[in-house]
Amino acid sequence: MTTSNPFGSEPNHHVLSVLVQNRPGVLARVASLFARRGYNIFSLAVAPTEQEDYSRITIVVDLESATLEQMVKQLFKLVDVVRISELDPRNSVERELMVATVRATAEQRGQIVELVNIFEGKILGVGPEALSVSLDGSPEKLNDFSELLKQYGIIESQRTGRVALPKLDRTARVRAVKETKGKAS
């Protein structure tokens, strides 16, 4: 399901914000559509919105724009999909969270703590030979952080996939659908 890293500078990287009815199986529908039509998902984050009837799925895809148009149309055919917006990185706020366990001898510990502080990350746990750290921020910032940690040895790491919303001046438009009620089986 994943492809080469499209974060940052890749030309075919598109971020879709998909508002869906919060119902059983909706994620499976979206995932199965991607699989069935041969589209690649790079990352995917999903959680209920401030209104419990709706969830927002942020999908990063790596596609030609003609394919993207077709993919968006196919996605919109799903009955549970209420709204799809392509988020232009220049006009949206994007965040991603990473947690990592990094090899850290007693001598290295201070260096890593310093690095975490520079990036405004957090120390989540300290062991005799390792540190657990977390960082949230733009995907690019996470990439840079991750690169710098590599020299110490990353034992395990997990990223959430990005979540994104349009920049504030555009949110009024996004809120338009909220008053509808979505209740079924």
Add this chain to the structure above:
Amino acid sequence: MKSNQQLTGAEALIKGLELEKVEVMFGLPGGCILPAYDPLIKSTIRHILVRHEQGAGHMAEGYAHVTGRPGVAMVTSGPAATNLVTPLCDAYMDSIPMVAITGQVPTSAIGTDAFQECDTVGITRSITKHNELVMSADDLPLAIRQAFHIATTGRPGPVLIDVPKDVLQNMMTWHWPSDDEVIDSLPGYKPTTKGHPRMIKEAAKLILESKQPILYVGGGVLKARAAEALRELAELMNIPVVTTLMARGAFPDNHPLCLGMPGMHGTATAVTAMQRADLLIALGSRFDDRVTGKVSTFAPDAKIIHVDIDPAEQGKVRKPDVPIVGDCRLVIEEMIVALRDLMAGGTKQADISAWRSRVNGWKENFPLAYEPSEPGAALKPQYCLEKLRDASPEGTILVSGVGQHQMWSSQFWHFNEPYTWVNSGGLGTMGFSVPAAVGAKVGRPDKTVWAIDGDGCFQMTAQELITASVEQIPIKVGILNNSNLGMVRQWQEMFYDNRYSQVHFSESVPDYVKMAESMGCVGIRVEAPEEVESAIDKANSINDRPVVVEFRVAPTEQVFPMVAAGRSNDEIMLQPSQEKRRELLR
């Protein structure tokens, strides 16, 4: 409509179906769906008990094809649900409105690999327009209303409702949702039906400018009940029409503007006219690979107006110059108004007379043709179809399976009315015809219904003739028996150097006459040309039971014209006697 009426889920389900004006459903009971079969005893709904669940699905499709109303199939969980997979996919590919109801193991057993449990909504997710596992009896009425709404609006398609056994048994307070409640419950479902006025005007301008236009008519025209509007448009502008496999009958074959079917086995005229056109007006058609041949060489000089209710069809295969999302009937009607306005304002239609005479020249030189059989030699399948066509009453509904017989049926029949042709186009489901014919006859008992089948197809679903006999549904089946999987054989001849592999059926087994009789049908065997007419007359005169006519036809016959898969439409293989005139197709 709130009430205090207490019903079981099963009673609510059947009551809901009645309120959706379901008159007939096709199905077969089993463990998990059992509760729903009890209130059916005193329901107004006619239930037709099939012999295999696949039959129920295809019957629902056949019913929907000829009536325009959603076909309903109800079966139990597990193997019954998986047996519905083929018809659901078939209905999805051909945009047939259908509602399927499947039983499911009780909610407490879901996920435990219980007896006859399968993940029905998971399995059918990509082959239904929508599906739903209903987890509470209170949710059933809304699920039913949503299912019928979704199946019949926008681009029609199959919707499946999966109902656990305890949901059918539990009590609920009856409530029938209003239209508004249904719409509000589906905030993500708002099909566009009215075309964009600016786009329609753009289209009208292109039509007036075009010197070589073709109306490329697909199944969407039939789904939109747009045959009359189409005829008005074609006659207003004198534009020749091709009707795809899914649209046969949408425009009368006997109309001077009709060029017949395009595509892999389409007429040389229809195929070539599309290739040479400067404008294709695609109405409810989806640029299927069987129509376009090699896409990069398809209609290279044509601008495209694409009218489709499904936005995802716009630009999927070929980028349109003027995309119009909307219902075909509404859009065509608006297009006629726009054309009339422009012409009233002084815009003149470009001169298309040279184009018309060129197209008519192709029609004269490249009619559908076959070599009649030599005296004493085996019957030709095309001959049987011509005789059947000429001897059957006006408005006869023809239902076919998939393969050579399907192509000959589409070619040699004259479809002069809409909704008289039922076949499996997109999925190409062998075995479609017998059960689909049963469903068609149930939907239109006033019409003569002929299923044309191959011997390969017939053996896949023939048992539904038992259903037809027992339920007194007098369909007629013509088997074009060539003892072969004919289309596969043709491909092995053309593309595998006559190396036959697993295409030969037995000449002697089964005995189709005995097989028919054993299922309560009349069986007739036809082996010589002089027997054809009397057999057809006899079959047409029998109306108290199904009839099976076995036509023993030449196994070597091939379908022409043909555009080989993946090749350009310009490389069309003509009927051999016409090859010498190929130059005229330029």
